[in-house]
Amino acid sequence: MIRSRILLLAVLSLSLVLLAIFFFLSGRGETVKEPPPELGGKEPGPQPETVELKKVNLFFLSEKDGLLHPEEREIVSSPTPEREAARVVEELIKGSRQGLISPLPAEARIRQVYLTKEGTAYVDFSREFSERHPSGSSAEIDTVYCLVNSLVYNFKSVKRVFILVNGDEKETLSGHIGLTKAFLPDFSMVAR
Amino acid sequence: MSSDAGSIPAASISLLKDKWTVPRSRYRIQAGFLGALLFASLLAQNIARVRVSVRDYAEFSRVTLESTQTLTFTIARRTPGVIEVGLESQSPVHIQSGPVTSRLIRSVSMSRQGSRNILSIEGKTESYTFTHFTVGNPFQLILDLREVRRPAETPLAKPAEKKPAPTVAEKPAAPPPQDTGRPAVPLSSGGRTIVIDPGHGGMESGAQGKFGTLEKDITLAVSLKLKSLIERNLAFRVVLTRDKDVEVLLENRAAAANNNDAQFFISIHANGSYKKSSSGSETFFLNLNATDEDVRRLAYFENTQTELQGRIAADQDYQDDIRMILWDMAQAAYIRQSSRLAELVQAELNGLLGTANRGIKQAPFKVLTEVACPAILVEVAFLSNPEEERLLGKEEFQWNVAQAIYQGLVNTIREFPAGGYRR
Numbered sequence: 168m169i170r171s172r173i174l175l176l177a178v179l180s181l182s183l184v185l186l187a188i189f190f191f192l193s194g195r196g197e198t199v200k201e202p203p204p205e206l207g208g209k210e211p212g213p214q215p216e217t218v219e220l221k222k223v224n225l226f227f228l229s230e231k232d233g234l235l236h237p238e239e240r241e242i243v244s245s246p247t248p249e250r251e252a253a254r255v256v257e258e259l260i261k262g263s264r265q266g267l268i269s270p271l272p273a274e275a276r277i278r279q280v281y282l283t284k285e286g287t288a289y290v291d292f293s294r295e296f297s298e299r300h301p302s303g304s305s306a307e308i309d310t311v312y313c314l315v316n317s318l319v320y321n322f323k324s325v326k327r328v329f330i331l332v333n334g335d336e337k338e339t340l341s342g343h344i345g346l347t348k349a350f351l352p353d354f355s356m357v358a359r
Numbered sequence: 360m361s362s363d364a365g366s367i368p369a370a371s372i373s374l375l376k377d378k379w380t381v382p383r384s385r386y387r388i389q390a391g392f393l394g395a396l397l398f399a400s401l402l403a404q405n406i407a408r409v410r411v412s413v414r415d416y417a418e419f420s421r422v423t424l425e426s427t428q429t430l431t432f433t434i435a436r437r438t439p440g441v442i443e444v445g446l447e448s449q450s451p452v453h454i455q456s457g458p459v460t461s462r463l464i465r466s467v468s469m470s471r472q473g474s475r476n477i478l479s480i481e482g483k484t485e486s487y488t489f490t491h492f493t494v495g496n497p498f499q500l501i502l503d504l505r506e507v508r509r510p511a512e513t514p515l516a517k518p519a520e521k522k523p524a525p526t527v528a529e530k531p532a533a534p535p536p537q538d539t540g541r542p543a544v545p546l547s548s549g550g551r552t553i554v555i556d557p558g559h560g561g562m563e564s565g566a567q568g569k570f571g572t573l574e575k576d577i578t579l580a581v582s583l584k585l586k587s588l589i590e591r592n593l594a595f596r597v598v599l600t601r602d603k604d605v606e607v608l609l610e611n612r613a614a615a616a617n618n619n620d621a622q623f624f625i626s627i628h629a630n631g632s633y634k635k636s637s638s639g640s641e642t643f644f645l646n647l648n649a650t651d652e653d654v655r656r657l658a659y660f661e662n663t664q665t666e667l668q669g670r671i672a673a674d675q676d677y678q679d680d681i682r683m684i685l686w687d688m689a690q691a692a693y694i695r696q697s698s699r700l701a702e703l704v705q706a707e708l709n710g711l712l713g714t715a716n717r718g719i720k721q722a723p724f725k726v727l728t729e730v731a732c733p734a735i736l737v738e739v740a741f742l743s744n745p746e747e748e749r750l751l752g753k754e755e756f757q758w759n760v761a762q763a764i765y766q767g768l769v770n771t772i773r774e775f776p777a778g779g780y781r782r
Binding site for chain 2: 228229230233268270301302303304305306308309310338339342343344345347348350
């Protein structure tokens with residue numbers, strides 16, 4: 168009895184070991200291929216020829232004239248405009264490389280971008296977007312139009328922008344500008 | 360892929376120019392309008408301009424003749440259906456009126472007999488009574504026509520009684536601007552109100568200066584000073600949306616204006632900017648930020664106002680729906696007057712800080728959207744600018760700001776005296 172049990176255990180453990188060896192040897196080739204540059208986003212390192220870049224113009228605020236100035240940037244292009252729009256917003260939060268001011272709180276994160284057929288982009292920010300905002304009418308106006316102008320300017324499919332905070336509609340950004348309606352762009356704020 | 364992104368600056372600029380055309384034409388219209396207003400006021404010295412308007416209310420139809428000069432008049436009912444108003448004036452009379460859509464009135468027409476101008480008001484039936492009264496400065500002659508009802512018919516409930524009294528905090532706390540429920544004699548001088556709204560309060564402190572000055576404290580200090588200036592010098596009642604450091608919902612601030620049937624709504628704020636060197640005072644009025652859909656909606660309401668009023672009065676359910684939609688854009692009906700008020704207040708503020716004329720601006724301020732009277736938001740100075748933060752904390756500067764806003768308000772009232780802003 169005991170002998171046959173030991174034999175059974177030995178056979179089972181041997182087959183387990185064999186299975187494990189088989190698994191590691193045969194499975195390797197496929198798992199390496201898997202991670203796509205698409206989802207990784209930030210590191211387009213391994214296969215540069217498959218990553219297509221798209222040139223965009225971001226609008227930042229100038230300390231000199233108080234107007235919005237375009238700054239060219241390259242983002243990883245994506246089949247959906249939603250994903251590209253989210254990348255544009257991420258770049259806006261990261262800030263200017265030419266010493267211009269980004270009127271978006273640095274702590275804010277983009278949660279999601281939805282785009283309707285009618286051309287309204289719903290941009291959903293984390294709560295820091297309004298909580299870390301310095302408040303003040305001019306500051307809020309600059310935040311809104313830096314974002315709205317950048318999105319409408321770069322994406323033909325975006326006609327207006329509705330700002331959400333933490334998944335919800337918010338009454339005002341930080342006490343002044345109402346967020347209960349979609350914004351049309353205002354290019355009169357852009358430097359000529 | 361990147362063809363629409365404008366990869367070189369020149370291309371981006373030309374693309375921008377295309378998009379500029381829309382807002383620019385809007386300004387042109389506004390400028391044209393102001394020009395026309397100025398021109399009209401110049402002409403008014405010699406010619407009596409009379410504007411005739413017809414408006415339906417729940418229980419009567421009103422014909423209003425607004426004139427730039429006081430007129431002597433005679434009123435007679437020549438035939439059962441027609442009222443003739445004879446107008447006499449030392450200077451030539453110029454009458455303007457639009458097409459009439461009214462439940463009771465078929466037409467309003469003008470004719471001349473020698474030096475007399477005759478305005479004929481033709482009723483749709485012969486069974487109506489009318490009353491008339493006049494209001495001073497600017498001269499207004501008002502005729503109210505009431506249908507004589509057969510006794511079997513139940514009269515419509517008075518809309519004034521439909522005010523949602525029990526739910527004070529709720530949004531439609533007062534009738535919207537196009538509402539039928541204006542009292543029969545709204546132009547009497549008594550009980551004129553100005554609502555002053557000190558921004559923020561309580562937990563919500565607004566912008567903050569480098570040295571710790573809070574927006575909510577500055578707004579209250581300036582508002583209290585403005586209140587005392589108005590009460591000391593003008594025959595207006597002043598209502599503050601808050602008189603201490605408490606939080607007030609934005610919708611209740613608008614309701615304070617609407618419940619009190621306010622003539623003016625002035626929201627006081629202190630600015631904050633990402634641009635550290637920003638300085639000076641700015642006066643804002645509402646930018647509707649209207650999408651195509653809103654514009655269509657607004658046009659629809661303007662075009663079918665009279666018809667809607669009949670339906671609103673008749674159907675309770677419908678009334679609630681329409682009210683909510685109208686509330687959404689209560690300020691839309693007052694944009695022009697708000698812009699003029701902003702202009703006159705800003706003109707006074709410009710001198711104060713010695714800054715270049717910053718002009719008036721439009722922005723989608725939440726607090727202004729539901730206010731059903733001329734409404735502005737004054738950004739006194741920048742808390743984000745250390746020099747101005749120091750100024751804002753000074754009593755003397757606060758008095759100067761209050762005085763400037765007061766003066767702008769007085770100039771506005773002078774330009775549009777009693778009732779000029781009300782419909």
